[in-house]
Amino acid sequence: MTDTLPPITVWADLDETARREVLRRPSQSAGADITAQVQGLLQQVREEGDAALLRLTARFDRVELDSPLLSREQVQAQATQVSDTVRRAIDHAYDTIRAFHAAQQPQPVSVDTAPGVHCELRWAPVRTVGLYVPGGSAVLPSTVLMLGVPAALAGCERVILCSPPDEHGLLSPAVCYAALKVGVTDFVRVGGAQAVAALAYGTQSVPRADKIFGPGNAYVTAAKTLVSAEAGGPAIDMPAGPSELLVVADASAQAAWAAADLLSQAEHGPDSQVVLVSPERRVLEAVRGELAQQLQGLPRRDIAGRALAESRLILTGTLDEAAAVADAYAPEHLSLQVARPEALIGQIRAGSVFAGHLTPEAGGDYATGTNHVLPTYGAARAYSSLGLTDFYRRYTVQTVTAAGLEALAPTVTALAREEGLEAHARAAEVRLSPSTQGES
Numbered sequence: 503m504t505d506t507l508p509p510i511t512v513w514a515d516l517d518e519t520a521r522r523e524v525l526r527r528p529s530q531s532a533g534a535d536i537t538a539q540v541q542g543l544l545q546q547v548r549e550e551g552d553a554a555l556l557r558l559t560a561r562f563d564r565v566e567l568d569s570p571l572l573s574r575e576q577v578q579a580q581a582t583q584v585s586d587t588v589r590r591a592i593d594h595a596y597d598t599i600r601a602f603h604a605a606q607q608p609q610p611v612s613v614d615t616a617p618g619v620h621c622e623l624r625w626a627p628v629r630t631v632g633l634y635v636p637g638g639s640a641v642l643p644s645t646v647l648m649l650g651v652p653a654a655l656a657g658c659e660r661v662i663l664c665s666p667p668d669e670h671g672l673l674s675p676a677v678c679y680a681a682l683k684v685g686v687t688d689f690v691r692v693g694g695a696q697a698v699a700a701l702a703y704g705t706q707s708v709p710r711a712d713k714i715f716g717p718g719n720a721y722v723t724a725a726k727t728l729v730s731a732e733a734g735g736p737a738i739d740m741p742a743g744p745s746e747l748l749v750v751a752d753a754s755a756q757a758a759w760a761a762a763d764l765l766s767q768a769e770h771g772p773d774s775q776v777v778l779v780s781p782e783r784r785v786l787e788a789v790r791g792e793l794a795q796q797l798q799g800l801p802r803r804d805i806a807g808r809a810l811a812e813s814r815l816i817l818t819g820t821l822d823e824a825a826a827v828a829d830a831y832a833p834e835h836l837s838l839q840v841a842r843p844e845a846l847i848g849q850i851r852a853g854s855v856f857a858g859h860l861t862p863e864a865g866g867d868y869a870t871g872t873n874h875v876l877p878t879y880g881a882a883r884a885y886s887s888l889g890l891t892d893f894y895r896r897y898t899v900q901t902v903t904a905a906g907l908e909a910l911a912p913t914v915t916a917l918a919r920e921e922g923l924e925a926h927a928r929a930a931e932v933r934l935s936p937s938t939q940g941e942s
Contacts (some may be wrong), residue, residue: 506807506810507790507793507794507810507813507815508811508812508814508815509815510783510787510790510815510816510817511815511816512817513816513818513819513823513827514818514819521830524814524816525777525827525830525831527744527746527775527878527879527880528744528773528775528812536721536724537724537728539721540695540725540728543558543694543699543721544695544699544729546558546699547700547703547705548699548703551703551705551706552569552706552707552708554696554699555692555696555700555705556569558692558694558696559666559691559692559693562694562696563666565668565669565670565671566671567667567671569707570690570691570705570708571688571689571690571691571707571708572672572673572690572691573689576672576689577673577689578678580672580673580675580678580679581675581678581679581682583675584675584678584679588643588675588676588679589679591869592643592647592676592679592680592683593683594869595869596651596680596683598869598870598871599647599648599651599871599873600651600655602870602871602873603651603652603655603871603873603889603890604890606890606891607655607890608625608890608891608894608896610622610624610625611623616906616909617905617906617909618902618903618904618905618906618907618910619900619901619902619906619909620902621900622898622899623896623897623898624897624898624899625894625895625896625897626895626896626897627656627657627658627659627894627895628656628658628712628737628894628895629658629660629712630658630659630660630662630709630710630711630713631658631660631711631712631713631714631715631893632662632698632701632711632714632715632736633646633650633661633662633664633686633715634664634665634697634698634714634715634716634717634718634726635649635663635664635665635677635716636665636716636717636718636719636722637666637673637674637693638666639802641674641676641677642665643674643676643677643680644680644867644874645716645717645874645875646663646677646680646684646686647680647683647684648874649684649715649716649875650681650683651684652873652888652892653684653685653715654684654685655890656890656894658893660687660688660709661684661686661687661688662686662687662688662701662708662709662711663686663688663690664697664698664700664701665677665691665692665693665697666691666692666694667691667692667693671691673689673691688708690708692708694718694722694725695721695722695724695725697722698718698722698725698729699725699729701714702729702732702735702736703729710736711736712736712737713736713737713739713893714726714729714730714736714737714738715738715739715875715888715892716739716742717742717743717745717875717876717878718742719743719744719771719773720773722743723741723742723743723878723879726741727741739875739888740875740877740881740885740886740888741878741881742875742876742877742878742888743878744771744775745767745770745771745834746767746774746775746777746834746835747767747776747833747835747837747863748776748778748828748835748836748837748852749776749778749779749836749837749839750779750780750821750824750825750828750838750839750840750846750850751779751785751789751839752780752781752782752785752821752840752841753782753784753785753841754839755780755782755785755789755840755859756839756859757785757788757789757792759859760778760789760792760837761789761792761793761795761796762792762796763837763839763862763863764776764793764810764813765793765797765806765810766862766863767809767835768805768806768807768809768813769800769802769805770809771805771809774809775809775812775813775814776809776813776814777813777814777815777816777831778813778814778816779814779816779824779828780816780818781817781818781819781820781824783817786815786816786817789815790815793813797810825846825849825850826849828850828852829849829850829851831880832851832852832880832881832883833852833853833882834853834854834877834878835853835863835866835876836850836852836853836854836856837855837856837861838855838856838857838858839858839859843857843858844857851882851883853876853877853878853885853887854866854873854874854876854887872887873887873888873889875887876888907930907933908934911930911933911934914926914927914930915927915930915931918930
């Protein structure tokens with residue numbers, strides 16, 4: 503099986519063009535084609551609403567629906583079918599995720615910037631949020647928790663869940679149980695780019711969302727990006743596309759552990775990507791062998807195998823060079839399987855960092871408490887992991903007294919006239935005019 507894995511790439515042998523190509527995500531190569539397909543799907547939903555959702559669900563999910571929605575009664579009935587083991591796991595994960603996100607409550611700011619000039623920063627929840635939960639080949643109640651817990655903590659008024667239906671036109675018992683636990687108000691059994699379109703434009707049965715959250719495949723990510731760029735379109739959390747993991751390993755790394763982590767992300771989907779960077783050829787070779795061996799025992803080995811075909815095994819000259827390669831990639835997940843992980847954490851931009859040999863990436867996927875909705879495609883260079891404040895909007899308030907305005911006006915009028923905006927200047931001056939003072 504090792505012959506289907508890419509060979510070890512020696513970083514020093516590559517020029518700049520080759521290095522960029524090695525670090526390119528697989529799904530980015532098909533970007534233009536994906537965008538064109540998604541634009542067509544968005545247009546159908548925008549123009550036809552529910553009719554398009556039902557038709558596209560039949561086409562892509564092979565299930566005929568009478569409505570895009572699930573009733574609360576249907577959701578409650580599904581939730582009762584959750585096993586005790588899964589229920590306890592969801593409850594435990596809910597507690598850890600809530601604990602971490604509750605600690606992120608934003609604080610208001612109130613300051614006098616000058617005598618008689620008072621400024622505030624306030625926070626308010628986004629009123630209507632859309633939560634996209636991937637489905638299809640995997641059921642993801644963990645994503646319901648990652649999105650729904652902060653939405654509940656923020657106090658969002660309406661929480662719309664979209665997820666692909668199963669062959670019976672239902673959402674899984676685990677997803678339903680988690681959705682009820684976090685307070686979802688609307689349950690939409692639609693997935694893919696068409697679900698994003700429904701949240702962006704609204705349909706006869708799906709409310710329009712002010713902001714759309716959640717990860718997805720390249721089509722979902724493209725849809726989120728496109729609708730957010732439209733005039734009046736919804737905000738989105740981030741470019742959260744196909745899963746990716748980069749492992750930095752030194753001589754202390756355990757090959758079996760590193761391979762297990764890489765496979766945990768490869769099994770998400772064929773468009774996932776995993777990368778191992780190390781200055782130790784022995785480690786790279788050992789992990790390569792472990793990947794081939796462990797892959798054979800996975801139920802999703804076909805999916806993981808396709809992802810591994812696009813994996814990267816990169817040999818660097820030093821550990822510092824490995825850190826530089828990792829930073830250039832800016833992974834969604836970064837695993838530091840090194841003797842001194844703290845020394846590298848600040849050097850590498852990533853969505854979430856898993857420090858040390860005993861910290862599996864899967865822990866963050868489910869129950870450490872951090873959020874698993876993270877920037878992909880290298881967006882971690884500028885975007886952050888999902889957090890509580892993403893479910894708020896912040897706004898400012900300023901209050902100026904008469905004395906404050908008198909002191910502030912010369913600055914306002916001088917800058918306004920420097921910029922050629924006379925009405926701006928007069929808006930300050932008119933308030934200081936004796937003939938207008940006291941008017942209301």
